[in-house]
Amino acid sequence: MNARRAQLHLGVGACALSLLMIFWIIPVYVSSPSNVGNVILSPLFWPYTLAGLTGLTGLGLLATRVLLPADDAPLNDPIDDAPQAWLRLVVIAAIMLGAMLLMSRLGMVWTAMLCFAATAFLVRTRHPKAAVVCAIVIPLALYAFFAHVAGVAIPQGEVIRLP
Amino acid sequence: MSFLDSILAGLTVVGNIEAFLALGIGVTIGVIGGAIPGMSATMAVALTLPFTFSMQPITGILLLLGVYKGGIFGGSIPAILIKTPGTPASSATILDGYPMAEKGEAGRALGMALWASCTADVVSNLSLILFAGWLASFALSFGPPEFFTLILFSLTIIAGVSGDSLLKGALSALLGLMLATIGLDLVYGTNRFTFGDPNLMGGLNFIAVLIGLFAIPEVIAMVWHPTAHVGKARSLGKNWVSFADYRRSFRSIIRGSLIGVFLGSIPGIGAAPSAFLSYSEARRRSKYKENFGKGEVEGVAASEAGNNGVAGATLIPLLALGVPGDVITAIIIGAFMIHGLQPGPMMFILNVDIIYGLFIGLIVSSVFLFFIGSVAIKGFKYVADVPRRLLVPGVLVLCIYGVFAVNNNIFDVGVMFAMGWVGYVMMRYQVPAAPFLIAFILGPLLEDNFRQSMLMSGSDPSILLRGPITWFFWTVTVITIVAIIRAGFRATRRKPVADKG
Numbered sequence: 001m002n003a004r005r006a007q008l009h010l011g012v013g014a015c016a017l018s019l020l021m022i023f024w025i026i027p028v029y030v031s032s033p034s035n036v037g038n039v040i041l042s043p044l045f046w047p048y049t050l051a052g053l054t055g056l057t058g059l060g061l062l063a064t065r066v067l068l069p070a071d072d073a074p075l076n077d078p079i080d081d082a083p084q085a086w087l088r089l090v091v092i093a094a095i096m097l098g099a100m101l102l103m104s105r106l107g108m109v110w111t112a113m114l115c116f117a118a119t120a121f122l123v124r125t126r127h128p129k130a131a132v133v134c135a136i137v138i139p140l141a142l143y144a145f146f147a148h149v150a151g152v153a154i155p156q157g158e159v160i161r162l163p
Numbered sequence: 164m165s166f167l168d169s170i171l172a173g174l175t176v177v178g179n180i181e182a183f184l185a186l187g188i189g190v191t192i193g194v195i196g197g198a199i200p201g202m203s204a205t206m207a208v209a210l211t212l213p214f215t216f217s218m219q220p221i222t223g224i225l226l227l228l229g230v231y232k233g234g235i236f237g238g239s240i241p242a243i244l245i246k247t248p249g250t251p252a253s254s255a256t257i258l259d260g261y262p263m264a265e266k267g268e269a270g271r272a273l274g275m276a277l278w279a280s281c282t283a284d285v286v287s288n289l290s291l292i293l294f295a296g297w298l299a300s301f302a303l304s305f306g307p308p309e310f311f312t313l314i315l316f317s318l319t320i321i322a323g324v325s326g327d328s329l330l331k332g333a334l335s336a337l338l339g340l341m342l343a344t345i346g347l348d349l350v351y352g353t354n355r356f357t358f359g360d361p362n363l364m365g366g367l368n369f370i371a372v373l374i375g376l377f378a379i380p381e382v383i384a385m386v387w388h389p390t391a392h393v394g395k396a397r398s399l400g401k402n403w404v405s406f407a408d409y410r411r412s413f414r415s416i417i418r419g420s421l422i423g424v425f426l427g428s429i430p431g432i433g434a435a436p437s438a439f440l441s442y443s444e445a446r447r448r449s450k451y452k453e454n455f456g457k458g459e460v461e462g463v464a465a466s467e468a469g470n471n472g473v474a475g476a477t478l479i480p481l482l483a484l485g486v487p488g489d490v491i492t493a494i495i496i497g498a499f500m501i502h503g504l505q506p507g508p509m510m511f512i513l514n515v516d517i518i519y520g521l522f523i524g525l526i527v528s529s530v531f532l533f534f535i536g537s538v539a540i541k542g543f544k545y546v547a548d549v550p551r552r553l554l555v556p557g558v559l560v561l562c563i564y565g566v567f568a569v570n571n572n573i574f575d576v577g578v579m580f581a582m583g584w585v586g587y588v589m590m591r592y593q594v595p596a597a598p599f600l601i602a603f604i605l606g607p608l609l610e611d612n613f614r615q616s617m618l619m620s621g622s623d624p625s626i627l628l629r630g631p632i633t634w635f636f637w638t639v640t641v642i643t644i645v646a647i648i649r650a651g652f653r654a655t656r657r658k659p660v661a662d663k664g
Contacts, residue, residue: 006592014334021341031353038622043348043355046610050344054337060330067652076591077388085387092386096580099563103573112560119382119556123389127550138557142564150217152568 006075007065014058021051091122107157112139173519176221185222186524189229190531194539196230197237197249199549204234204250206381208494209374210558213565220502221517225524227498231491232284232528235434235474236536239276239467240543244269252434252470255442259455259462266458270540274404275460276467277536279416283468284529286420287427287475291482292522294428295511298483302508307615308627312636314609317430317486319640322598323647324432335589336598342367343606350614362574369497370569371578372603374562376596377490379583382562384590385555404460412464415445419465423472428479433489433597434470441469475525482506482518486605490597493604501569 001009026047036042079085095118102111113135120131143162146152156162176182189211196207208230215223238249243260256276263272305313318340322332345356346366357363409416419441426437445465446455455462477488478495485507487493499506504514511518566579589596620626627633 010331010334010592010594025356029358030355033351033353036351038617040617040622041350041614043351043353046613047341047344047355050337050341054334054341057330057334057337061334064330075593079388088386088389089383092383093584096583100573100577100580103576108564108567112563115563116556116560119386119559120553123385123552123555125550125552127553130550131553131556134553134557138560139564142561145214146564146568150214150568152216153571154564154567155573 001075002072003068003075004065004070007061007068011058011061011065014054014061016058018051018055018058021054022048026051088122092119095119095122103155103157105157106159107161108155109139109143109162110157110160112142169515169519170523172516173521173523176516176520177225177523181219181222182225182520182524183527185218185226186229186528187531187535189226189231190233190528190535191229191539193230193233193235194237194240194532194535195233197234198240198539198543199249199554202249202554204231204238205490205494206378206558207234208491209377210561210565212370212494212498213568215498216501216568220499220504221520221524223502224495224498224517224521225528227495228521228525229528229531231495232471232474232525232532233535234491235471236277236280236467236532237539239280239470240273240540243272243276243463244543250434250470252438252473253466254435255438255466255469256463258442258466259457259459260466262456262458263460263463268458268460271404271408271460272458272463273540275408275412275463277533277540278404278409279412279419279464279467280471280536281529281533282416283420283423283471284474284532285526286417287424287472288522288525288529289475290424290428291475291478291525295479295483295518298479299508299511302484305508305632307612307619308629309632309636311609311612311616311627312633312640313484314486314605314612316636316640316643317480318598318602318605318609320430320432320643321601323643324436327593329644329647329651331592331594332598335594335596336602339599339602340606340609342372342599343603344610349607349611362572366607367578367603368566368569368572368575369500369604371566371575372582373494373497373600374566375579375582376586376589376600378558378562379579380586380590380596382555382559383583383587385551389552408460409464412461415441415449415461415465416468418444418448419468420472423469423474424476427473427476427488430480430486430488433477434473437473438466438470441472442466478521478525482510482521483508485510485608487601490600493601496604 026044030044030047032043039045095115099111099115102114116135116138117131120135125131143154147154192211193204193207196202197204208227211227211230215226218226235250235252238253239256239260240249242248242253242256243264246257246261248254248257260272260276263269318336322336323329343366345363347353347364348355354364422441422444423434423437426432426440442462442465445461446452449455449461451459451461477492480486480488481492481496485505487496496506504510504517562579563576566575567573569575586596589599616626628637
């Protein structure tokens with residue numbers, strides 16, 4: 001993706017977001033009392049203003065993209081294994097989603113251990129034994145600090161409870 | 164209250180072992196965090212923030228300030244030894260620092276970086292002490308229209324100079340402002356974008372948004388490209404910085420410190436432009452200008468003075484006006500809020516002990532930085548050897564604990580992950596994240612001051628032009644926009660010529 005294409009995506013995205021906000025999200029999800037006399041003081045005024053400005057910025061991005069160099073120089077460093085990289089992104093998204101779902105059932109400590117190990121192996125660590133040790137020690141140390149020093153009620157889950 | 168009374172009040176809150184211990188630990192964490200390639204001072208401050216929740220306000224804030232100061236210096240260590248700046252502000256240090264390392268003078272370059280950093284730090288802290296109180300007493304006369312125009316100016320300059328394009332910066336700031344509207348309306352108390360979820364009624368948690376924007380994208384970027392190259396560390400060499408080197412570079416150090424103070428006190432500019440400006444001024448005026456870029460110790464001194472000169476000065480708008488000057492001070496403002504403190508002119512009246520306690524702590528931090536920095540230079544090898552592919556999962560786990568600890572709410576962890584993906588997309592499209600975060604913090608303040616102004620004037624917009632202060636801020640806002648647009652056009656015109664050449 002070169003700079004022009006990136007700016008095209010951003011411009012189109014900003015315009016689409018603006019239209020979505022103006023015609024659907026703001027009218028449906030922002031409530032305003034019926035007795036507001038002045039439009040400037042309405043809870044709707046600020047969101048509509050910001051949505052309008054976002055649309056204008058999107059148009060600006062589309063208009064000024066012709067000023068950018070037309071070469072094919074990529075915006076980010078190229079990567080050799082793009083399909084695998086995309087797959088890794090899907091996996092890290094799944095790890096995050098899994099963490100959210102598991103946290104209340106397994107507890108934060110066990111979830112964090114699984115998260116650490118899964119991420120370390122996902123990025124192909126060259127220190128697998130150290131990764132396993134860290135996956136156990138770091139969440140436990142953080143639990144000890146937050147639960148016993150800072151007094152935070154770390155979720156314990158339904159399986160194994162820590163002191 | 165006299166100046167001496169204020170100092171004594173400050174001493175009563177920081178005159179204890181915990182405060183100085185926090186400061187020392189903070190500087191150590193900052194130097195290590197700044198020195199680890201792939202971490203940054205910003206990430207170090209963000210990840211330290213959750214650990215301050217259970218501390219006394221002054222202790223927690225001193226810990227964060229220590230991390231900030233240490234992080235800015237720490238960034239210069241990998242810049243010199245492996246040509247990888249630990250923070251964006253250290254980029255200018257590479258220009259002469261790395262050639263010195265190649266010549267076997269890394270120890271001399273790092274020593275000068277440390278001496279220049281500590282000197283600039285002292286100058287910057289003194290400016291903070293001199294100007295913050297004066298600015299705060301001036302700001303006491305600000306009403307909602309003045310604050311509205313000040314915040315608008317800050318956002319304009321942050322959006323304009325944070326990235327390579329004003330429009331991308333503006334888009335980032337607008338998205339931040341939009342996100343800040345989530346929650347109950349400030350005047351009528353009606354729902355805005357809460358989607359029926361009670362978790363959203365108080366708005367999005369600031370810490371979740373900030374950690375999501377600044378730490379999680381680094382985790383995702385590592386997953387995308389796990390084998391990103393890290394350079395090989397150079398040895399320190401036998402030469403060490405001498406007092407003669409320091410004396411030779413002294414003018415550049417002081418000039419760089421003053422440039423840092425000036426640019427740092429303007430919200431939004433930050434340390435990187437200051438370091439480059441200080442470097443170019445030193446090169447222009449130096450007797451040894453032909454050596455710049457080839458390993459000139461004065462070049463290292465100038466760039467380090469420029470970037471450290473900013474560190475104390477960015478706290479001037481933060482403490483005096485309640486407006487964060489950059490991302491790190493935006494995080495520090497979060498620490499103030501968590502401890503029930505609201506930075507701004509009233510803090511100089513209501514919490515004078517904390518203000519002067521911070522001043523004392525900042526002065527002491529320069530001394531800590533000198534000693535801890537000296538040790539860190541020699542211990543960098545061990546820091547550089549920390550495997551990044553173990554560091555990144557550790558960061559992820561720390562983020563989960565830290566964000567949860569703010570409100571004991573798993574929902575915030577979800578917000579952090581979602582913001583992480585937003586931050587990653589912004590990173591890929593080179594949209595700066597700083598305007599987003601600062602707009603998110605200042606958004607409610609901007610809207611609140613705008614609506615208060617309208618209520619005061621019966622919806623007459625001319626109140627936003629009511630006096631010299633508002634005129635001043637409107638003028639500098641317009642000048643900033645024009646200057647940024649002109650600079651953008653010039654850069655795009657120059658590029659094709661350079662490409663042809």
